[in-house]
Structures are given as C-alpha cells and as structure tokens.
Amino acid sequence: MITPLKSPQGDNPHIAVFAKVSKNVLIEAHNRIKPFIHRTPVLSSSLINEMVGTNIVFKCENFQKMGAFKMRGAANAILSLSEEERERGVVTHSSGNFAQAVSLAAKKLGVKAYIVMPENAPKVKKEGVKTYGGDIIECESTPQAREATAKRIKEEKGASFLHPSNQDEVIYGNSTAAMELLEEHPDLDIILTPVGGGGLIAGTALASHYFSDNCKVIGGEPMEADDAYRSLISGKIETNESFHTVADGLRTHLGDRNFPIIQKHVEKIIRVEEHEIINAMRIIWERMKIIIEPSCAVPFAAVLKNKEDFKNKKTGIILSGGNIDVENLPF
Amino acid sequence: MITPLKSPQGDNPHIAVFAKVSKNVLIEAHNRIKPFIHRTPVLSSSLINEMVGTNIVFKCENFQKMGAFKMRGAANAILSLSEEERERGVVTHSSGNFAQAVSLAAKKLGVKAYIVMPENAPKVKKEGVKTYGGDIIECESTPQAREATAKRIKEEKGASFLHPSNQDEVIYGNSTAAMELLEEHPDLDIILTPVGGGGLIAGTALASHYFSDNCKVIGGEPMEADDAYRSLISGKIETNESFHTVADGLRTHLGDRNFPIIQKHVEKIIRVEEHEIINAMRIIWERMKIIIEPSCAVPFAAVLKNKEDFKNKKTGIILSGGNIDVENLPF
Incomplete structure (x- = not known):
C-alpha cells in the first residue's frame, strides 16, 4: 500500500x-x-x-x-519558478525518469537539484542522475522516508518541491x-x-x-x-x-x-x-x-x-x- | 577459408x-x-x-x-532488369539482410524471388524471408553448395542472379x-x-x-x-x-x-x-x-x-x- x-x-x-x-x-x-x-x-x-x-x-x-x-514537465516547472526560488534550488523524490529530468533541466538553468533516492536504488539510476548533475540525497526505501527527506531538504535549503506527476x-x-x-x-x-x-x-x-x-x-x-x-x-x-x-x-x-x-x-x-x-x-x-x-x-x-x-x-x-x-x- | x-x-x-x-x-x-x-x-x-x-x-x-x-541495392538491381528478365525471376544466395531485401523488392515489383539458404540457417532469418514473400531453396551449408544451387536455379528458371555486394x-x-x-x-x-x-x-x-x-x-x-x-x-x-x-x-x-x-x-x-x-x-x-x-x-x-x-x-x-x-x- x-x-x-x-x-x-x-x-x-x-x-x-x-x-x-x-x-x-x-x-x-x-x-x-x-x-x-x-x-x-x-x-x-x-x-x-x-x-x-x-x-x-x-x-x-x-x-x-x-x-x-518527463523533461517537458520538469523544464516547465523549473522555468515557472521566480529568480529567488531558483537560487534556492529544487528538490524531488524519484528513482525514475523524473529524477534525471529534474537534474538535467536544473543543470541547464544553473539551478541546484536535490534528488531524494532510496539507498537501494539501482546503480544505473543513480549514475543517470549524477551524469546530469543532480545531487543525490539517500534515504530509507519507504514512501515515508522519501517524503520526510524531501521535506527536510525543502526546509533546510528553501528548495522548491517538484512532483513527478501531480503538479x-x-x-x-x-x-x-x-x-x-x-x-x-x-x-x-x-x-x-x-x-x-x-x-x-x-x-x-x-x-x-x-x-x-x-x-x-x-x-x-x-x-x-x-x-x-x-x-x-x-x-x-x-x-x-x-x-x-x-x-x-x-x-x-x-x-x-x-x-x-x-x-x-x-x-x-x-x-x-x-x-x-x-x-x-x-x-x-x-x-x-x-x-x-x-x-x-x-x-x-x-x-x-x-x-x-x-x-x-x-x-x-x-x-x-x-x-x-x-x-x-x-x- | x-x-x-x-x-x-x-x-x-x-x-x-x-x-x-x-x-x-x-x-x-x-x-x-x-x-x-x-x-x-x-x-x-x-x-x-x-x-x-x-x-x-x-x-x-x-x-x-x-x-x-540492402534494400537500396536490391531494388536498383531488380529495377534495372528488362521486362523479360523480371518475368523469369531473380535468385540470390544469402542468409542475411540481402535475402530479405531481394524478397521485399521483388514482391513490390511482382517478381519471383528464389533465395538459396543453408538448411541450418537460423529460423528467424528464414521467417524474415518468408514474411517478405521470398521462395526459399535450401542447400547444404557450404559456399560450394550455395553457388551450385543458385546456378541450378538460374539455369532451370532463367532467373537473374543478384549478388549481395559485388554487382x-x-x-x-x-x-x-x-x-x-x-x-x-x-x-x-x-x-x-x-x-x-x-x-x-x-x-x-x-x-x-x-x-x-x-x-x-x-x-x-x-x-x-x-x-x-x-x-x-x-x-x-x-x-x-x-x-x-x-x-x-x-x-x-x-x-x-x-x-x-x-x-x-x-x-x-x-x-x-x-x-x-x-x-x-x-x-x-x-x-x-x-x-x-x-x-x-x-x-x-x-x-x-x-x-x-x-x-x-x-x-x-x-x-x-x-x-x-x-x-x-x-x-
């Protein structure tokens, strides 16, 4: 569930x-x-x-x-942020394509991207995010841990949360x-x-x-x-x-x-x-x-x-x- | 050799x-x-x-x-034949892409295609030729047998021989x-x-x-x-x-x-x-x-x-x- x-x-x-x-x-x-x-x-x-x-x-x-x-939605979400928001970075939790999309779109716009991923995510997924310049924050492999970690980053860094599909x-x-x-x-x-x-x-x-x-x-x-x-x-x-x-x-x-x-x-x-x-x-x-x-x-x-x-x-x-x-x- | x-x-x-x-x-x-x-x-x-x-x-x-x-060469070779030659069909020996190319080009032009293939050719290759309408003639898996069989078809049917690369x-x-x-x-x-x-x-x-x-x-x-x-x-x-x-x-x-x-x-x-x-x-x-x-x-x-x-x-x-x-x- x-x-x-x-x-x-x-x-x-x-x-x-x-x-x-x-x-x-x-x-x-x-x-x-x-x-x-x-x-x-x-x-x-x-x-x-x-x-x-x-x-x-x-x-x-x-x-x-x-x-x-996913590149389309990620790019539009980051481009829709204010200058001040962009300076504080973006955060998402995803172990799939959205993580890579946010990483790449953020990189192209000079925005810091924090990607919350479960510590047991496949190496190939982590490598993908790293290739595109995303900053991986590992967490336990539960929805609760992912959300809590993303929330913490949001608060600590003032980063804007980007949702993979519900935004x-x-x-x-x-x-x-x-x-x-x-x-x-x-x-x-x-x-x-x-x-x-x-x-x-x-x-x-x-x-x-x-x-x-x-x-x-x-x-x-x-x-x-x-x-x-x-x-x-x-x-x-x-x-x-x-x-x-x-x-x-x-x-x-x-x-x-x-x-x-x-x-x-x-x-x-x-x-x-x-x-x-x-x-x-x-x-x-x-x-x-x-x-x-x-x-x-x-x-x-x-x-x-x-x-x-x-x-x-x-x-x-x-x-x-x-x-x-x-x-x-x-x- | x-x-x-x-x-x-x-x-x-x-x-x-x-x-x-x-x-x-x-x-x-x-x-x-x-x-x-x-x-x-x-x-x-x-x-x-x-x-x-x-x-x-x-x-x-x-x-x-x-x-x-290979479709390009096969199509040009068949289209370069005379009406009479096309009526007698074409023959090639190949177990690769040229066999499929000749089959498809011949089919599109209403020309009979005889494809000499070794009897041990992979099923997937034979299926490919059949899909495109080629008529498979099996032979032993030696260059000599392939050439002899193609030559026989050429003589029996009056078919024009098409070479995969040297024509x-x-x-x-x-x-x-x-x-x-x-x-x-x-x-x-x-x-x-x-x-x-x-x-x-x-x-x-x-x-x-x-x-x-x-x-x-x-x-x-x-x-x-x-x-x-x-x-x-x-x-x-x-x-x-x-x-x-x-x-x-x-x-x-x-x-x-x-x-x-x-x-x-x-x-x-x-x-x-x-x-x-x-x-x-x-x-x-x-x-x-x-x-x-x-x-x-x-x-x-x-x-x-x-x-x-x-x-x-x-x-x-x-x-x-x-x-x-x-x-x-x-x-």
Missing part, C-alpha cells in the same frame, strides 16, 4: 484546475520550454499499420532529452508532446498514453481539449497496477496493494491535481496483461528499430488487444520513454 | 567500372528506387558529440524498409544512402561505413566522389575479419581463414567489382576489436535509443578508437542496419 502524497498546491482541485488552465497557459508553457527540449520526431510503420488495420503515428519521446517526456506546471509541460503531435496530425481521432502517476495523460487530455476538435484520449494501464482504471469507476483516487508489473514507470497512482482532469477529459482506460506489454514492446523494437521501455509499450498493447476499437481511426501514441537497462530485458 | 565467388560481370573490373559509372548513373539509380525505399532520417546526439569531441551525423538505414541499406547495380543502389546524406550535409569531411562484402563502402565512395568536394570515405572493419584492410595493403582480394566476429553481416570479403572502387576512392580502413564493437553498439542503443545490429556499430567503434583523427571533422556515419535477434544480444 502506497501512502498518497500531499499535493503541493491546495486541496480543492476542481476549482483550482479549471480556473487556471487555458489554451494560452499551454502555449506559454510550450514557448517557455522550447529552447530546452527536442521537438521529437513522429514515426510510423507500414508493417504495424497492416498488423493493426489502422494508421498509427508514434510521437517519439524516447528520443527526448534524457530519454523521456500543474509539470502537467502543462507534459501537454506539449500532444500539442506538437496535433500540430503535425490535426486529424487524429484518438491519442493514447500510458497511465502511471497521471501527469502525462492529464497533460495530453488538456492538449486534446484545447487543440483538437474531437480527438479522444485513451489510457493504457497494466492490469497489475490498475489503480487509475478503478479510480475512474469509484470516483476517488485508488491505490495498488502491489506492483507486479514489468512497466516500472507505472508503479504509482494518480494525484489530486491530475485526477479531476482525467475524470473530465479522458475517454477510458484499457488494461493489459504483462505478456501483452512485453509482446507490444518487442514488436516496436523489431519493426520500428527503436528502443522503448516497458511502460512505454502499454498503449500499443492496448491497441493490439482492442484492434476493433481502433479500426479506421487515425491513432496517435505517445511513446513516453526509452530508458532501459539493456542487460536486463524482458525477452 | 571462403572460396571467392565468381563475379557475374566479366573479368576486367578496372576498365568496366570506370567506363560505366558517372554522376548521372547514380542520379538515375536514385530516381529509379525512390518509390520503393524510405528517405531515412539523419540523427545526431549531443551526448555522443561531447563524448567524441566532434560533430557526427548518423544516416539511419536501420530504419530503411526491411531494416537495412554494379547493387553498388549504385547502395550509393544513394550517402547521396541523401551529402544532400542534407554537404559540408561533411568524412563518411564512414562498415566493410563486409564491400558493396556499401564502394557505393559510398562513388557518392562522395561525385557529390562532394573533398569528403573522405573511411571503412570500419572487425580485426577478426580484416580481409579488406589486408587487401588494400597487398593490392589483391584477401580472404579470411575464420570469422570470429559478432559483426555477422561482415563475415565476407570483397569482390572484383567493388575492390577497384575501394582501392581508388577509400581513404583507409580502421580495424576494431570485438569489445570495441559491442561497446559502440551499446552507446548507440543507450544514448540514441535506436536499435542497430553489431555490424552497424563498427564505424562508430572506429571513431571512438581514433578520436584524435576525427576531432573537429564533421563526420557522417551510415548506420547500415538494425536486424537483430533481441533474445540473443551481445550484452
């Missing part, structure tokens, strides 16, 4: 979210981060289209700086991947993303709402971590008892900033089995010759599982990231 | 090669194959540039149709990758390719000769199969006693059609060790998030080994292919 994290921004998400966001807010976020991100390519594969019976375009955030869409600026930054995709393919009927902490799908849903006529947003989620699927049914943020999924980036749950957006703007969430994730990942590796991480394969697995739903629908998939230990593959 | 294959086109290579080829011949080849190939993207990585201390652009033939540059039309087709690269980056100082049968580096050398002012062409070759390196020293086509290299696409030797071009237009060949190939492959996988096969990593391994030679030289690398068994990786 994972303890929900406190949102850094108040307790009345519906009012706050829908008062603040607008088309302009997203355009401003995009303009703000443009100098710090790649405009990633959009690829397609005729073999995959034949296999699925539809046209799929893949927005390749695995080619993003540091290898994942408005992060969500708006994430929106920009779908904005770029819709700019190139305004006729998309559907965009899919994976669902982990909810920051990517919420951002994508906002982009679709403001920048398309009628493009639906669908999430893909592992059956083994189907908290978002259950949250949409129950109407409250559900958590997972355990996370037995190869999709390591999705071993988390929604937050009070992104859940209202997801409730309002996401069409549905499709759940997939572990073997379906691995198969989807393998097809993308073999057919498209690009490296994606397991979490990133989940939306394509959802399409393969529900081919009929996507027939003759022009479909976009956000390939969320490509950071994987090549010595430890699921096939 | 591998027995050299007979060239399909005469015995006086110097005269024949330099009489036939011209800038126009290459432009015509490019126009001929354009509808059947991808214009592959050219990628770069700031992390890799920092690591090497130069600007490298990678021409991604791993994203080519069927996953390798003018194949070499001209291969040129088009470097032509596209030079069109986008006319200021390249160096282009590198792997050296196996010699068809890619010969084509690249012709493209550089006709479409750049002063761009040098350098080959990368495994130390364990350094026949081309030795051939340039001895002035005659050398072979290998054995092929203990992970670069399976380079386990072959030059031919009498491409050797004169290589002698005249290639600057030098750099040899690399097995661990250097695997390290280079891993860096491209991890940093660029793209899948390349071991043979394809050899030129980048050569750059890493000789950084000083490439310092401040704008360098292009042709990433030759991305067909690999993901269950059988070298790391």
Whole structure:
C-alpha cells in the first residue's frame, strides 16, 4: 500500500484546475520550454499499420532529452519558478525518469537539484542522475522516508518541491508532446498514453481539449497496477496493494491535481496483461528499430488487444520513454 | 577459408567500372528506387558529440524498409532488369539482410524471388524471408553448395542472379544512402561505413566522389575479419581463414567489382576489436535509443578508437542496419 502524497498546491482541485488552465497557459508553457527540449520526431510503420488495420503515428519521446517526456514537465516547472526560488534550488523524490529530468533541466538553468533516492536504488539510476548533475540525497526505501527527506531538504535549503506527476506546471509541460503531435496530425481521432502517476495523460487530455476538435484520449494501464482504471469507476483516487508489473514507470497512482482532469477529459482506460506489454514492446523494437521501455509499450498493447476499437481511426501514441537497462530485458 | 565467388560481370573490373559509372548513373539509380525505399532520417546526439569531441551525423538505414541499406541495392538491381528478365525471376544466395531485401523488392515489383539458404540457417532469418514473400531453396551449408544451387536455379528458371555486394547495380543502389546524406550535409569531411562484402563502402565512395568536394570515405572493419584492410595493403582480394566476429553481416570479403572502387576512392580502413564493437553498439542503443545490429556499430567503434583523427571533422556515419535477434544480444 502506497501512502498518497500531499499535493503541493491546495486541496480543492476542481476549482483550482479549471480556473487556471487555458489554451494560452499551454502555449506559454510550450514557448517557455522550447529552447530546452527536442521537438521529437513522429514515426510510423507500414508493417504495424497492416498488423493493426489502422494508421498509427508514434510521437517519439524516447528520443527526448534524457530519454523521456518527463523533461517537458520538469523544464516547465523549473522555468515557472521566480529568480529567488531558483537560487534556492529544487528538490524531488524519484528513482525514475523524473529524477534525471529534474537534474538535467536544473543543470541547464544553473539551478541546484536535490534528488531524494532510496539507498537501494539501482546503480544505473543513480549514475543517470549524477551524469546530469543532480545531487543525490539517500534515504530509507519507504514512501515515508522519501517524503520526510524531501521535506527536510525543502526546509533546510528553501528548495522548491517538484512532483513527478501531480503538479500543474509539470502537467502543462507534459501537454506539449500532444500539442506538437496535433500540430503535425490535426486529424487524429484518438491519442493514447500510458497511465502511471497521471501527469502525462492529464497533460495530453488538456492538449486534446484545447487543440483538437474531437480527438479522444485513451489510457493504457497494466492490469497489475490498475489503480487509475478503478479510480475512474469509484470516483476517488485508488491505490495498488502491489506492483507486479514489468512497466516500472507505472508503479504509482494518480494525484489530486491530475485526477479531476482525467475524470473530465479522458475517454477510458484499457488494461493489459504483462505478456501483452512485453509482446507490444518487442514488436516496436523489431519493426520500428527503436528502443522503448516497458511502460512505454502499454498503449500499443492496448491497441493490439482492442484492434476493433481502433479500426479506421487515425491513432496517435505517445511513446513516453526509452530508458532501459539493456542487460536486463524482458525477452 | 571462403572460396571467392565468381563475379557475374566479366573479368576486367578496372576498365568496366570506370567506363560505366558517372554522376548521372547514380542520379538515375536514385530516381529509379525512390518509390520503393524510405528517405531515412539523419540523427545526431549531443551526448555522443561531447563524448567524441566532434560533430557526427548518423544516416539511419536501420530504419530503411526491411531494416537495412540492402534494400537500396536490391531494388536498383531488380529495377534495372528488362521486362523479360523480371518475368523469369531473380535468385540470390544469402542468409542475411540481402535475402530479405531481394524478397521485399521483388514482391513490390511482382517478381519471383528464389533465395538459396543453408538448411541450418537460423529460423528467424528464414521467417524474415518468408514474411517478405521470398521462395526459399535450401542447400547444404557450404559456399560450394550455395553457388551450385543458385546456378541450378538460374539455369532451370532463367532467373537473374543478384549478388549481395559485388554487382554494379547493387553498388549504385547502395550509393544513394550517402547521396541523401551529402544532400542534407554537404559540408561533411568524412563518411564512414562498415566493410563486409564491400558493396556499401564502394557505393559510398562513388557518392562522395561525385557529390562532394573533398569528403573522405573511411571503412570500419572487425580485426577478426580484416580481409579488406589486408587487401588494400597487398593490392589483391584477401580472404579470411575464420570469422570470429559478432559483426555477422561482415563475415565476407570483397569482390572484383567493388575492390577497384575501394582501392581508388577509400581513404583507409580502421580495424576494431570485438569489445570495441559491442561497446559502440551499446552507446548507440543507450544514448540514441535506436536499435542497430553489431555490424552497424563498427564505424562508430572506429571513431571512438581514433578520436584524435576525427576531432573537429564533421563526420557522417551510415548506420547500415538494425536486424537483430533481441533474445540473443551481445550484452
């Protein structure tokens, strides 16, 4: 059981979210981060289209700086801080892509980044953060210890806390991947993303709402971590008892900033089995010759599982990231 | 010891090669194959540039149709046949990328493709050929049996024999990758390719000769199969006693059609060790998030080994292919 994290921004998400966001807010976020991100390519594969019976375009955030869409949200969050805040640095707790994204975005902006990581985090993850200049603060491997340590750094250093998925600026930054995709393919009927902490799908849903006529947003989620699927049914943020999924980036749950957006703007969430994730990942590796991480394969697995739903629908998939230990593959 | 294959086109290579080829011949080849190939993207990585201390652009033939540059040569060879020849089909012996390239190019043109493969060829290779519609003719696993079987098919069916690397039309087709690269980056100082049968580096050398002012062409070759390196020293086509290299696409030797071009237009060949190939492959996988096969990593391994030679030289690398068994990786 994972303890929900406190949102850094108040307790009345519906009012706050829908008062603040607008088309302009997203355009401003995009303009703000443009100098710090790649405009990633959009690829397609005729073999995959034949296999699925539809046209799929893949927005390749695995080619993003540091290898994942997280760079967009991290850059926007840091760029949205005041000069004084930036001088005191930023802090986050993550052992995944967000830690690297914050480290790199902070480095590019001359901001100090404190990254709270469990002491038993894989060496490859720690090395990644160090490469990008992040300052690692080790703690015990419990959610409580991570939160307490981040809080301590926040107080000691005056650093601004950045949440990997449940923070408005992060969500708006994430929106920009779908904005770029819709700019190139305004006729998309559907965009899919994976669902982990909810920051990517919420951002994508906002982009679709403001920048398309009628493009639906669908999430893909592992059956083994189907908290978002259950949250949409129950109407409250559900958590997972355990996370037995190869999709390591999705071993988390929604937050009070992104859940209202997801409730309002996401069409549905499709759940997939572990073997379906691995198969989807393998097809993308073999057919498209690009490296994606397991979490990133989940939306394509959802399409393969529900081919009929996507027939003759022009479909976009956000390939969320490509950071994987090549010595430890699921096939 | 591998027995050299007979060239399909005469015995006086110097005269024949330099009489036939011209800038126009290459432009015509490019126009001929354009509808059947991808214009592959050219990628770069700031992390890799920092690591090497130069600007490298990678021409991604791993994203080519069927996953390798071989599609270019195969398409040009088949498109150069007469109507009557096409009706009688084509035959080749290959257990690698050229078999798949001929199968796919032939299928797209409605031409029958006979692919001679050793009966013990890996299942994955046979499946690849079948997927693209090639008709597999099995034979014993010796060069003699492969040649005899191809000859028999040629006689029985009247099929035209296509050589994977030692045939003018194949070499001209291969040129088009470097032509596209030079069109986008006319200021390249160096282009590198792997050296196996010699068809890619010969084509690249012709493209550089006709479409750049002063761009040098350098080959990368495994130390364990350094026949081309030795051939340039001895002035005659050398072979290998054995092929203990992970670069399976380079386990072959030059031919009498491409050797004169290589002698005249290639600057030098750099040899690399097995661990250097695997390290280079891993860096491209991890940093660029793209899948390349071991043979394809050899030129980048050569750059890493000789950084000083490439310092401040704008360098292009042709990433030759991305067909690999993901269950059988070298790391």
